Each structure stands twice: as structure tokens, then as C-alpha cells.
Amino acid sequence: MAAAALAVNGDFYDRLLAVGGNSACADCASKEPPTWASSNLGVVLCNECVGAHRGLGVHISKPLSLKMDAWSEEAQAFMLSKGNAVVNAELEAHSAAAASKPDADAPLETKVAFVKSKYEKMAFKAGGDGVVVEAARTSDRFSSKGQVHAGIAIVRVLKAHDLLNADDSTGLGLDKSDPYVKIISPTGKSAQTKVIDNDLNPEWNETLQLNVDDLKPLRLEVWDSDTLTADDPLGHGDIVLTGLAPGEPTKKKVELIGHPSQGWVEVEITFAALDA
Structure with a gap:
């Protein structure tokens, strides 16, 4: 199935990356070629931010691989009609978005907090409160034995x-x-x-x-x-x-x-x- 998906998605992948804003991750602006996308939100994502999207639940974001999953014609058309620039113009309209947006090298918990605020709370839409949910502190997420609790x-x-x-x-x-x-x-x-x-x-x-x-x-x-x-x-x-x-x-x-x-x-x- 992987080879078939690659063959089917080849032209779609190239066209998708040509859509405005899609040369970088929608949430942290990583310049690594995006390999994931949220199929219901219409944005492309890096390998770290897709983990944060999975944590939102499929009722908010439905991540799929751009290289390994086969995309239906309907799903492809939806993605090509959206793109990071279009979606971010709506979901990052608040003036606080630019200051709060993590860069590619930010800690994962910072990216998770931004993604939750952006898509779950809609904090950065016009009229949103512009407040980022508190990022989980390393000391909270790791026990003395180094165990991750979530x-x-x-x-x-x-x-x-x-x-x-x-x-x-x-x-x-x-x-x-x-x-x-x-x-x-x-x-x-x-x-x-x-x-x-x-x-x-x-x-x-x-x-x-x-x-x-x-x-x-x-x-x-x-x-x-x-x-x-x-x-x-x-x-x-x-x-x-x-x-x-x-x-x-x-x-x-x-x-x-x-x-x-x-x-x-x-x-x-x-x-x-x-x-x-």
C-alpha cells in the first residue's frame, strides 16, 4: 500500500506544497518538507506538531501522512482549496498569535500548548482571548525515574x-x-x-x-x-x-x-x- 500511496500522492504532494504557506509547518514554521497534514483543517504539519494534533482528538484534527496514506480525490480537493496561509489568516488573526507562535526549535510542550490554544480554544481567531494555555513543565511531566506521564x-x-x-x-x-x-x-x-x-x-x-x-x-x-x-x-x-x-x-x-x-x-x- 505504501508504494501505491506514494504513486497516487506524488502529483498531489507537489501541488499541495505549492499552495500558499505550505512550504513550512502551519504551527511552528519548520522548513523541513512537511510530511503530514490535518485532513479536516486543511493545513500541512511537521513531524512534531502532528503529535500535538493527534492529542487534540479526531473531533478537532484528523492527521494523515502525505507520503504513506492514500488520499481520496475529495480530500485532495479540500486540501488544495485551503492551505496554511488561508487557514492561518483566520486562526492566527489575533495580534497575540505572532508573539506566541513557537519556532521550529521550541520545546515540544511549547508547541503542544500553542496547538491546543489555536485549534481547541480558538484563542487567536479575531475576537479570541489571545491567551496560550499553560505549557506542561518538564518537572510535571517527568518523574524522578524519568517517566513521561502522558x-x-x-x-x-x-x-x-x-x-x-x-x-x-x-x-x-x-x-x-x-x-x-x-x-x-x-x-x-x-x-x-x-x-x-x-x-x-x-x-x-x-x-x-x-x-x-x-x-x-x-x-x-x-x-x-x-x-x-x-x-x-x-x-x-x-x-x-x-x-x-x-x-x-x-x-x-x-x-x-x-x-x-x-x-x-x-x-x-x-x-x-x-x-x-
């Missing part, structure tokens, strides 16, 4: 290779596992991909999102979906969150362990620490 783990499950075949009852390789991936947080929250039928080298390119309370590893499990019996485990592994650059997507290869198990899963993980 954040979002965005896991794009890309593909798997050489998975165990749990369905080869004949020994001829005619039937193969029907795998899916489940991501589980330390508190037991979980999200899972769709099932891909009869494939030991599946490609999901599917984004999962979990609210997490600290930087303990996420558990990745691969299962074989069965209709008539219980699903079969195909292995598991950990996704380590510590050491990730804030807001930066990082690819990891998770080697599957367990009995039985074989193969690996490739994921792209982004951790965005948010204020409580």
Missing part, C-alpha cells in the same frame, strides 16, 4: 517477513497463516491491524495509536486469525520507546520470539509527549 505512541505497522505458518495442515504449503499484529501498552490498552489472508510476508502499512503513561516498552504480538478455533500466536517482541527523538518517526525491526515463532515485523514508531 503521551501518544503512533505505531505504523509496515510489514512482516518469514512468519511461522500455522495453517499448513497438509505440509504442502498450500495454506498459510492469516496474520494480524496487536500492539499492547504496559497498562493493557491495545490496538490491532487488519487481518491479511494467506500470507507469510504481509504488508499492512497501517497506523495504530495508543495513549501511554510512561516510556516502558510496548508489546508487539503477531497472531494467526482462525475462524473456527482460537487464534494461534506467531511470536511477540518489544517496541522500545526510550531514546526516540521527540516527534521523529523511527523505523525499528522487531525480531519475533516465543514458542513457536520466527521472522520479524518492521514498524515506524513516533512518540509525542503531551501535557496532561
Whole structure:
């Protein structure tokens, strides 16, 4: 799906970046080529500010990848009709917006506070109060053990290779596992991909999102979906969150362990620490 999305979005991406204001992030003016957008607000975003948008909830902002997600013609037309310049002219009309807007190197909590004020409170619209919500202090967000108390783990499950075949009852390789991936947080929250039928080298390119309370590893499990019996485990592994650059997507290869198990899963993980 990733290659198909890139092919479909190629011309759209170029046209979108040519729209007024879209050469930089709508919220921090980062000059890095934008790779994300809010599909319902009509703005393009950097890798850090998209984490703040995810924290708003989809009732306010619906982020999509410009490179990995396939965009419908309707969604493309909407994005091309908006753009950062048009949207910011409305949502940053207040004189306080310019002084409050973070630059690309600002701390993530400062960007989160600005995004919440801009899109949730509408603080910088004409007639808004112009007040930025208080940014979460580092001392509030990190315990003495260095744990982050609020954040979002965005896991794009890309593909798997050489998975165990749990369905080869004949020994001829005619039937193969029907795998899916489940991501589980330390508190037991979980999200899972769709099932891909009869494939030991599946490609999901599917984004999962979990609210997490600290930087303990996420558990990745691969299962074989069965209709008539219980699903079969195909292995598991950990996704380590510590050491990730804030807001930066990082690819990891998770080697599957367990009995039985074989193969690996490739994921792209982004951790965005948010204020409580």
C-alpha cells in the first residue's frame, strides 16, 4: 500500500506544497518538507506538531501522512482549496498569535500548548482571548525515574517477513497463516491491524495509536486469525520507546520470539509527549 500511496500522492504532494504557506509547518514554521497534514483543517504539519494534533482528538484534527496514506480525490480537493496561509489568516488573526507562535526549535510542550490554544480554544481567531494555555513543565511531566506521564505512541505497522505458518495442515504449503499484529501498552490498552489472508510476508502499512503513561516498552504480538478455533500466536517482541527523538518517526525491526515463532515485523514508531 505504501508504494501505491506514494504513486497516487506524488502529483498531489507537489501541488499541495505549492499552495500558499505550505512550504513550512502551519504551527511552528519548520522548513523541513512537511510530511503530514490535518485532513479536516486543511493545513500541512511537521513531524512534531502532528503529535500535538493527534492529542487534540479526531473531533478537532484528523492527521494523515502525505507520503504513506492514500488520499481520496475529495480530500485532495479540500486540501488544495485551503492551505496554511488561508487557514492561518483566520486562526492566527489575533495580534497575540505572532508573539506566541513557537519556532521550529521550541520545546515540544511549547508547541503542544500553542496547538491546543489555536485549534481547541480558538484563542487567536479575531475576537479570541489571545491567551496560550499553560505549557506542561518538564518537572510535571517527568518523574524522578524519568517517566513521561502522558503521551501518544503512533505505531505504523509496515510489514512482516518469514512468519511461522500455522495453517499448513497438509505440509504442502498450500495454506498459510492469516496474520494480524496487536500492539499492547504496559497498562493493557491495545490496538490491532487488519487481518491479511494467506500470507507469510504481509504488508499492512497501517497506523495504530495508543495513549501511554510512561516510556516502558510496548508489546508487539503477531497472531494467526482462525475462524473456527482460537487464534494461534506467531511470536511477540518489544517496541522500545526510550531514546526516540521527540516527534521523529523511527523505523525499528522487531525480531519475533516465543514458542513457536520466527521472522520479524518492521514498524515506524513516533512518540509525542503531551501535557496532561
